[in-house]
Amino acid sequence: MSxxxxxxxxxxxxxxxxxxxxxxxxxxxxxxxxxxxxxGHAKAITVNFSLAxxxxxxxxxxxxxxxxxxxxxxxxxxxxxxxxxxxxxWDAEFYASDYFDTLFEYAVKLINKGLAYVxxxxxxxxxxxxxxxxxxxxxxxxxxxxxxxxxxxxxxxKEGKYKDGEKVLRAKIDMSSPNMLLRDxxxxxxxxxxxxxxxxxxxxxxxxxxAHGQSDSIENITHSICTLEFVPHRPLYDWFxxxxxxxxxxxxxxxxxxxxxxxxxKRKLLQxxxxxxxxxxxxxxMPTISAFRRRGYTPESIHMFCEKIGVARRExxxxxxxxxxxxxxxxxxxxxxxxxxLDPLKLIITNYDKNSSEILKGENDPxxxxxxxxxxxSSELFIEREDFMEIPEKKWFRLAPGKMVRLKNAYIVxxxxxxxxxxxxxxxxxCRYIPESKSGSDVSGINVKGTIHWVSAKHAxxxxxxxxxxxxxxxxxxxxxxxxxxxxxxxxxIEVNAKIEPALLxxxxxxxxxxxxxxxxxxxxxxTSQKLVFNRTVTLKDTWVKKSK
RNA sequence: UGGGUUAUGGUGUAACGGCAGCACUACAGAUUUUGAUUCUGUCUGUCUAGGUUCGAAUCCUAGUAACCCAACCA
Numbered sequence: 001m002s003x004x005x006x007x008x009x010x011x012x013x014x015x016x017x018x019x020x021x022x023x024x025x026x027x028x029x030x031x032x033x034x035x036x037x038x039x040g041h042a043k044a045i046t047v048n049f050s051l052a053x054x055x056x057x058x059x060x061x062x063x064x065x066x067x068x069x070x071x072x073x074x075x076x077x078x079x080x081x082x083x084x085x086x087x088x089x090w091d092a093e094f095y096a097s098d099y100f101d102t103l104f105e106y107a108v109k110l111i112n113k114g115l116a117y118v119x120x121x122x123x124x125x126x127x128x129x130x131x132x133x134x135x136x137x138x139x140x141x142x143x144x145x146x147x148x149x150x151x152x153x154x155x156x157x158k159e160g161k162y163k164d165g166e167k168v169l170r171a172k173i174d175m176s177s178p179n180m181l182l183r184d185x186x187x188x189x190x191x192x193x194x195x196x197x198x199x200x201x202x203x204x205x206x207x208x209x210x211a212h213g214q215s216d217s218i219e220n221i222t223h224s225i226c227t228l229e230f231v232p233h234r235p236l237y238d239w240f241x242x243x244x245x246x247x248x249x250x251x252x253x254x255x256x257x258x259x260x261x262x263x264x265x266k267r268k269l270l271q272x273x274x275x276x277x278x279x280x281x282x283x284x285x286m287p288t289i290s291a292f293r294r295r296g297y298t299p300e301s302i303h304m305f306c307e308k309i310g311v312a313r314r315e316x317x318x319x320x321x322x323x324x325x326x327x328x329x330x331x332x333x334x335x336x337x338x339x340x341x342l343d344p345l346k347l348i349i350t351n352y353d354k355n356s357s358e359i360l361k362g363e364n365d366p367x368x369x370x371x372x373x374x375x376x377x378s379s380e381l382f383i384e385r386e387d388f389m390e391i392p393e394k395k396w397f398r399l400a401p402g403k404m405v406r407l408k409n410a411y412i413v414x415x416x417x418x419x420x421x422x423x424x425x426x427x428x429x430x431c432r433y434i435p436e437s438k439s440g441s442d443v444s445g446i447n448v449k450g451t452i453h454w455v456s457a458k459h460a461x462x463x464x465x466x467x468x469x470x471x472x473x474x475x476x477x478x479x480x481x482x483x484x485x486x487x488x489x490x491x492x493x494i495e496v497n498a499k500i501e502p503a504l505l506x507x508x509x510x511x512x513x514x515x516x517x518x519x520x521x522x523x524x525x526x527x528t529s530q531k532l533v534f535n536r537t538v539t540l541k542d543t544w545v546k547k548s549k
Numbered sequence: 550u551g552g553g554u555u556a557u558g559g560u561g562u563a564a565c566g567g568c569a570g571c572a573c574u575a576c577a578g579a580u581u582u583u584g585a586u587u588c589u590g591u592c593u594g595u596c597u598a599g600g601u602u603c604g605a606a607u608c609c610u611a612g613u614a615a616c617c618c619a620a621c622c623a
Contacts, residue, residue, distance in 0.1 A: 006563050006571095032623050067622060123621060132619055134551045168621055178552040180619050189621035208623050232553060232618050255555085255616095266623095308572060310562045312555095315616055319560050322573050332586060366586070397584065406582050439582065451582045517583045544584040546575095 008311050010047065010252060014055055014223060025057035025222045029083070029090070030212065032064045033075035033196070035266040036281040036288045037082045039302070039323070040257040046306035047254065048225055049088045060219055061090035065097045066211045068195035076196070078281075082289040087299045092219070096211045097197045099218055103206045104158065106214055106244050107169060107188060111150045115243055116187065117143055118153040119170050126168070129175070130183050137175035137183045157190055160203045164190050171210075173239065181236050185209055213237040216249035224249050227256040228313065257309065258317045261470040262287050263477055263484050277488055278471070284524075284535050285471040285492050295468065296512055296522030296537030297323075301330040317476060327538045331512055331520040336364045339375070339408065339453040340515040340534075341499040342465060344382035346457065347429045349413065352379040357456065360439065362409045362501070373503045376459035377410050382499045384517075387452045388429055390418065393548065397450030399429065406451040408516060412437035412444060453516040460499035463532040466524065467494040500532070507532060514540075 007015065014025055027048040031037065037045075052059040061083065065071045083090065110116035119126065119142045131137035145153075157167055169188035177183055187210035192203045213236075216224045224237075230253055237251050258264060263272070264287060272278050272286065281288050284295035292302065304326040309318050339362070362375035383399070392400035399405050404414045413431035421427050437444035474480045474487040507513070507523045515521050519539040526533045 008562090012565095030623090034623080064623065070622075126621080127619075130619060132551085134619095136551095137619090165621065180552085183619085186621055191621080205621095207621075212623080228554070229617055230623090234553095253554090260560085308561075310572095312562070314555050314561095316561065319573070322561075325573060328585090337583080363582085366581095366583080395584095408582060410582095412582095442582090448582085450584080453583075514583085514585085517585070519585095540583075540585050542584070547584085 009313065010051060010223070010225065010254065010311060011054070013252060014051065017222070018055065022222065025052060025055045026060070026220055027052045027057065027223050027225060028060040028062050028094075028216065028219060028221050030062045030064045030215075030226075031079050032067070032070075033072060033079060034067070034070040035075060035270060036078050036290055038264055038266075038269065038286075038288045039259065039262075039292065039305075040264050040287075041082075042086060042289060042302050043257045043306050043309065043311070044225070044227070045083060045086060045088060046303065047311050051223065051225070057222070058091035059088070060092045060094055060221070062094040062096065062215060062219070064208070064212060064215075065095050065195070065197065066205050066208060068191060068193040068205060071196055073196050078290060082293075085293060085299060086289065086302060094215070094219060095197055096206075096215050097195060099211070099215055100198060100202055100206070102218065103211060103214060106240075106246075107154065107206070107210070108151065109244060110171065110187075111154060111169075112147060113243065114147060115172050116150065116169055117145050117172055118150050118157070119143075119168050119184075119186075120166070123165060126186070130180065131175070133178075133180060139175050140170070140184065143172065143184070154188075157188070157204050158202075160192070162190055164192055166190060169204075171236075171240075173236075179232055179235060181209070181232050182239075185236060209233060209236050210240065213240055213249060213251070214244065214246065216251075217241055217244075217247040220247055221249045224251045226251060226253055228253045228315075229256075253313065254311045255313055255315055258315070258478070259287065259323070260317060260320045260475045261472045261477075262320060263472070268484055271485075272471075275485070277485065284466070284468050293510075294522075294524065295535050296331070296520060297327050298330050298334070298512070301326040304329065320470065324538045327520065328541065331514065331537065335512040335514040335520050337366065337514050337516055338362070338364075338373075338504055339455055339501055340463075340465070340504070340518065340521075341382040341384055341453065341455050341460075342467075342496050342515075342518060343385040344499050345385040345388060345426060345429060347381045347383045347413075347431060347454065349379045349381070349433045350416065350430055351432045354379050357458070360409050362503070373501075375409055375501060375503070376456040378456045378458055380457040381407070381454045382457055382460060383429070383452055383454045385426070388415075388418070388426065390426070395547075398452055399431075399450075404446065404448045406437075406439075406448050407433075408451050408453050409439050410454070411435070411439070412442075412446055412448055453518075455499045455501055457499075459502055461502050461505060461532075463498050463500045463504070463534060465496050465498040465521065465534045465536065467496060467536045468492065469494075498534075504532065512537070 129138045168186045170184045173182045190204045282290040357378035360375045361372040364371040388399040411433040413433045417430040419428040472487045520537040521534040524533040
């Protein structure tokens with residue numbers, strides 16, 4: 001008997017519906033194709049797909065493409081690609097624009113029932129008459145047109161007789177409602193614009209509120225799950241379904257994802273791209289799905305993250321460290337180990353034959369010692385500059401004058417000397433090695449505290465490594481004063497020329513590695529046959545850095 | 550000054566009138582040829598004030614705070 005895992009509020013709703021006789025459930029993921037999917041969408045995708053999956057239902061992909069001026073096919077393709085990459089398979093692929101004919105008929109039905117009217121007022125006049133949250137609105141002078149006149153005008157709107165903004169169709173609800181959305185909302189507006197799917201067929205398009213719920217209904221969506229800012233729309237959602245007498249889909253809302261050190265709104269992301277703060281939608285510092293993919297996050301790590309953050313109705317600000325934890329958790333199992341020196345410092349082994357070299361076994365997977373690769377060893381190596389301290393601080397396990405360390409997969413060395421240039425910069429470390437301390441056959445009897453990574457200087461290959469850090473310096477950007485661009489982290493990207501093992505030359509774009517002691521990295525698409533480019537996905541957890549501060 | 554929504558450790562999320570649990574973080578220790586991983590342990594919480602009850606995070610009353618709503622965006 002295993003412990004029952006507690007249900008989230010949506011699962012509770014669904015189980016109640018099922019116990020009340022609901023046979024199957026149907027959900028949908030409804031992106032607007034006007035931008036790239038981000039990690040917040042990943043949460044919504046996970047919620048919709050996993051709920052349907054758990055209760056034996058299906059999930060549709062439906063593009064909410066009711067605004068032709070902002071929507072593009074490029075976005076449709078990227079969205080589909082990202083959902084597939086996350087590992088989800090939608091049942092049917094729909095577009096709100098598939099329903100434009102039906103929606104138009106629905107509008108006619110509303111007019112016939114005396115529940116919609118054509119308004120000639122200007123945008124400003126409509127806003128003026130709408131009132132404010134604390135004062136009631138006023139009826140439009142066109143509110144009581146006859147059904148016949150409304151029908152005639154509406155079909156003329158469709159025929160293109162009027163210019164943009166000249167007329168709108170409004171639902172006739174209640175101009176004094178405390179819910180602003182119920183004050184005769186606009187349901188159709190004229191836009192003489194080319195639509196990415198319907199071309200120039202239409203010159204008037206339904207608004208969100210007159211498309212979304214009806215689309216849900218047409219697809220027999222049982223649970224229409226959206227974010228909290230749509231709560232005030234729910235009465236309207238229900239009103240249209242009731243008046244139209246169509247399948248009763250129901251809307252449920254959850255709190256959207258917020259991440260520390262991250263902006264999430266499409267508007268701000270678009271601004272980051274357009275104003276050149278990042279190189280594009282898939283710049284690895286962006287919170288988009290395509291950026292996480294490029295940075296080296298796996299679908300599994302994102303699933304784990306979505307699982308861990310849960311779903312509820314309260315505002316939240318998730319520590320981006322949790323996402324990093326999920327990446328490490330997954331990559332630790334998957335990424336082959338390799339030795340890469342990011343900031344090279346020459347180490348010369350004084351008692352090793354200059355003209356000689358040997359091939360050692362490098363561990364690819366600490367959980368499986370038999371999984372090895374060839375690693376070249378010679379008298380001149382590169383080690384990490386930060387692994388040597390001229391005057392070691394207390395509890396320093398790495399190299400320092402007179403100190404010994406293990407070279408991973410190789411020998412123990414003892415530092416005998418170091419050389420500086422005229423400017424006082426370290427240029428070389430001189431060590432002697434202990435021949436009988438060879439990895440795997442160590443009979444030296446010496447125990448050292450520290451192990452460092454290295455590459456053989458004459459075998460090493462140059463590679464570009466992009467060290468990414470968070471894009472912003474402020475934890476809660478929404479709550480911070482000023483503009484979000486005031487908080488851009490100036491060192492969110494540092495490019496270094498690293499020394500890599502030649503074994504890495506076979507690496508494929510997207511392949512994951514752990515650079516020993518440095519972090520998880522993945523091969524970037526900018527790599528060429530001349531030079532590999534690696535992105536740092538995430539650093540390793542480092543308790544030493546924290547302690548020594 | 551209107552309406553809606555939400556309040557549980559530093560951050561998330563459970564507990565549905567009956568021992569406030571889990572995860573991340575932080576801290577301490579063990580192991581370690583990655584100061585990683587793994588393992589063990591520790592700290593930290595029910596928005597406030599009343600009330601109902603043998604018993605309240607949970608029910609009631611009154612406050613407080615945060616977020617959303619006045620695009621021909623979604």
